Amino acid sequence: MRTRLDQLVTSALQQGSAVPAFTCYDFTTALAVVGAAEESGRGVILLVAPKTAATPNGLRLIAALRGLADAASVPVAVQLDHASDLAVMADAVAAGADSVLADGSSLPYEDNIALVRNARALLGPDVVLEAELGGLAGDEDRAFGADEAGVSVAGLTDSAQVEDFVSRTGAGLLAVAVGNVHGKYKGEPQLRWDVLQDIAVRTHIPLVLHGASGIPAEELVKAASMNVGKVNFNTELRTGVLATLQEQLPAHRADGENLQALLGHWNRSAGGFATAALGMLTR
Numbered sequence: 001m002r003t004r005l006d007q008l009v010t011s012a013l014q015q016g017s018a019v020p021a022f023t024c025y026d027f028t029t030a031l032a033v034v035g036a037a038e039e040s041g042r043g044v045i046l047l048v049a050p051k052t053a054a055t056p057n058g059l060r061l062i063a064a065l066r067g068l069a070d071a072a073s074v075p076v077a078v079q080l081d082h083a084s085d086l087a088v089m090a091d092a093v094a095a096g097a098d099s100v101l102a103d104g105s106s107l108p109y110e111d112n113i114a115l116v117r118n119a120r121a122l123l124g125p126d127v128v129l130e131a132e133l134g135g136l137a138g139d140e141d142r143a144f145g146a147d148e149a150g151v152s153v154a155g156l157t158d159s160a161q162v163e164d165f166v167s168r169t170g171a172g173l174l175a176v177a178v179g180n181v182h183g184k185y186k187g188e189p190q191l192r193w194d195v196l197q198d199i200a201v202r203t204h205i206p207l208v209l210h211g212a213s214g215i216p217a218e219e220l221v222k223a224a225s226m227n228v229g230k231v232n233f234n235t236e237l238r239t240g241v242l243a244t245l246q247e248q249l250p251a252h253r254a255d256g257e258n259l260q261a262l263l264g265h266w267n268r269s270a271g272g273f274a275t276a277a278l279g280m281l282t283r
């Protein structure tokens with residue numbers, strides 16, 4: 001059913017839980033995620049990558065996700081992830097996204113604020129805006145280690161900027177950089193609880209943890225107690241699906257090019273991951 005992303009997250013936080021958000025590059029994964037959410041009776045967030053939303057087919061995917069979300073028996077929100085292009089934001093919202101991460105985290109501080117404000121002016125009051133302060137290392141769509149492939153390690157969120165940033169942007173949620181990375185962690189993830197705690201006391205809006213793949217379950221539960229109400233998953237979901245497809249492909253080719261059955265494996269892999277994440281974040 002249709003829901004406001006901020007209300008979904010706030011009501012989860014009131015119960016000591018966080019809401020998982022899953023990147024959907026395709027409809028098969030989205031069906032699995034929504035199915036898992038319905039089975040667990042919990043709300044969920046479908047994320048669309050900005051590169052997806054920048055194409056005509058990607059906008060059609062957003063429209064399909066909108067239909068899927070509205071018909072679900074649990075609250076489902078559709079968010080455009082990590083967008084910095086206002087035209088892509090407008091197109092995604094017109095196609096059915098109800099929330100946007102207006103991501104100016106790679107810009108100078110004042111430009112980051114201006115991007116979020118411009119997004120608000122363009123998209124109107126009904127679209128829930130997430131903003132990001134402090135850059136996340138890594139690539140959202142491809143899983144390299146944070147220090148591979150020329151990716152620079154970005155800075156932690158500066159907690160001293162949080163109050164000013166939130167009040168001037170009017171953002172509904174704040175994505176933070178506290179040692180989390182996009183893609184694969186090199187070694188054990190080291191979340192900076194001191195920084196997260198510092199941020200949590202400076203703003204009342206829900207915080208968002210990106211790059212949750214690889215962070216142990218008990219750490220994610222602890223994060224929810226520090227007002228982290230939304231946790232984004234991407235890499236691990238992809239890893240599971242791709243491993244399953246690789247393993248199942250030969251037998252399904254031999255079985256009369258059985259794409260339908262192969263998609264069933266895809267669904268079970270993505271659905272199993274979503275079920276585990278939902279359980280992990282729920283109190």
Ligand SMILES: [Zn+2]
Nearest residue numbers: 140210211232
């Ligand atoms: Zn992210």
